[in-house]
Every structure is written in structure tokens, then in C-alpha cells.
Amino acid sequence: MEDEDGYMVLDQRRKWGAAGSSGPLQDAGCGLPEPREGFAAQWTRVPAPDTRRPHCLLRALTAALSLSLIGCVSWLVAERGQPEGTVGCINTSWRHSCGDQHGVCLELRKSLCPLQEGEGCKICPSGWTLHRTKCYWTADETSSWSESQEDCVKRGAELLMPGDQDELDFLNKILQNPTRYFWIGLFMPSAGKGWVWLNGSHLDQSRFQLSPQDGGRRCGVLRGDRIISDNCNWACQWVCQKRVTQL
Known part of the structure; x- marks a missing residue:
């Protein structure tokens, strides 16, 4: 009974x-x-073994590891302001930021960047294009020169400042639209004062040929593989640049 x-x-x-x-x-x-x-017999309620605990523990450990990996990668990609080559898995800044995840990050480096002699490991944020030591992002919408620069700053970047003609040739290939205009980080502070990059250096005319400034056109735009001047208030697309993250 x-x-x-x-x-x-x-x-x-x-x-x-x-x-x-x-x-x-x-x-x-x-x-x-x-x-x-x-x-008299005394009966004690004995709970059935919880077979779900091992599975719950495994899921918890997996989730914790995933969060650690995401945190390390996010820190690497967001890291800015360090001299090139110092953001790596083996420096003190990395160990301070990722703590005990150093070994995990080394494994992550192996997965993301197959070992290639002389290449190192370079990564860019999602949606950016890698070339040499830079990451590039291209806007689909249009805006003025100053608003374009503000947008790049919000992304932790700056308007494009090409270093040589080879870089312009590469950008011409990835933009795939030589008839469009893209703002770059070149401007003329005042009439007759010469062209200046956003980093304060002056335009080297031996590297880039620029059409003469006229009609208030004091901001540089990229069209195809050439740099020309345009009105800073006109609406153009733009290209942002930032340094790669070196693992």
C-alpha cells in the first residue's frame, strides 16, 4: 500500500x-x-541524483571560456595609442589586460594567424580591409569633409592619409569605382599656405600630384588613383584608416 x-x-x-x-x-x-x-521504521526522502549537473557545469565552463576569448579579442582590436608592434600576447600590457588568459590568447593567435615567416599576426575590426600596416573602412553615405573626419574619429580612426602611390593603387582596386569621390585627410588651412595632412605634415609634391586650388577647393579627395581638390562643404564618401592590431 x-x-x-x-x-x-x-x-x-x-x-x-x-x-x-x-x-x-x-x-x-x-x-x-x-x-x-x-x-519504528523511519523513512527518509532521498533525492534522486541530478543528472543535469555535469551538463550544466560543462555549459557554464564553455560560456566562461567564450567570454574570455571575446574579451581578449575585443581588447586587442580596440587597443590604440601604443607604438606599432607593442600590442602583443607577450608584453606586460597584454598580461595586465587579459590576466590569466595569456595561454588562451596564444592559442587564439595560432588559430587566427597561421605562422608565416616574416609576416607576424595582423588583424582588423570586422568590416575593415587590411593592407600592410593599415586597416581601411569606406563609408557608403556622403557628408562634408569635417563631418567625415568626425565620423572617423568616432571609429578610433582618421581620414585616409596615403603614404605612397602604391597605397593609392591598392585603394583604387578595393573601392572599385573610379568615378566617385572620397574624402581623405588632406586640406589647406588657408589660401596660399600649402596642403597639409591631418598629422601636421606637408604634402610631398614629388609623391602626389595635386591639381591647383581654385574656387575655394581646399580639401583633398581621392578619385580613382589620383588626389584632387574639392569644396570642403560638398558631400562625398570618405575612407577611414587605422593601424592594424599586431598579435
Whole structure:
């Protein structure tokens, strides 16, 4: 019979033990002990083993590892202001930021960057294009020169400042639209003062040929593989640049 809580009540348990006959309790192994003489049987609710715990623990460990990896990668990609080549898995800044995840980050480096002699490991944020030591991002919309520069700054970058003609040729290939105009980080502070890059250096006319400034056109734009001047208030697309993250 069953009691109010749904447990089986074994009225004949003492008779089975005294007679030596086989019964449910004799072959129970690690089941409930035989009640001592003179004492009423006391039943204890024994919870069933929770088979879900190992799976929950595994999921928790997997989630923690994933968060650690995401945190390390996010820090690497967002790291700015360090001299080139110092943002790596082996320097003190990295260990301070990622703590005990140093070994995990080394494995991540192996996964993201197959070992290539003389190349190192260079990564860019999602949606950016890697070339040499720079990452490039191209806007789909149009805006003025100053607003374009503000947008690049918000992205932790700056308007494009090409270093040589080879870089312009590469950009011409990835932009794939030589008829469009793209703002770059070149401007003329005042009429007749010469062209200046956003980093303060002056335009090297031996590297880039620029059309003469006229009609208030004092901001540089990229069209195809050439740099020309344009009105700073006109709406053009733009290209942002930032240094790669070196692992």
C-alpha cells in the first residue's frame, strides 16, 4: 500500500527478515537498512541524483571560456595609442589586460594567424580591409569633409592619409569605382599656405600630384588613383584608416 506522500509501506518487512526468506529488502544492495527491533521504521526522502549537473557545469565552463576569448579579442582590436608592434600576447600590457588568459590568447593567435615567416599576426575590426600596416573602412553615405573626419574619429580612426602611390593603387582596386569621390585627410588651412595632412605634415609634391586650388577647393579627395581638390562643404564618401592590431 502507499501512504499519503506516495511512498510504499512494507508491512511485512520484519517477517521476511526473521524467516530468512527472500524479499525486496534482502537484495536491495545499498537500499534502506533493516529497522532495529523495538524501533519504528523511519523513512527518509532521498533525492534522486541530478543528472543535469555535469551538463550544466560543462555549459557554464564553455560560456566562461567564450567570454574570455571575446574579451581578449575585443581588447586587442580596440587597443590604440601604443607604438606599432607593442600590442602583443607577450608584453606586460597584454598580461595586465587579459590576466590569466595569456595561454588562451596564444592559442587564439595560432588559430587566427597561421605562422608565416616574416609576416607576424595582423588583424582588423570586422568590416575593415587590411593592407600592410593599415586597416581601411569606406563609408557608403556622403557628408562634408569635417563631418567625415568626425565620423572617423568616432571609429578610433582618421581620414585616409596615403603614404605612397602604391597605397593609392591598392585603394583604387578595393573601392572599385573610379568615378566617385572620397574624402581623405588632406586640406589647406588657408589660401596660399600649402596642403597639409591631418598629422601636421606637408604634402610631398614629388609623391602626389595635386591639381591647383581654385574656387575655394581646399580639401583633398581621392578619385580613382589620383588626389584632387574639392569644396570642403560638398558631400562625398570618405575612407577611414587605422593601424592594424599586431598579435
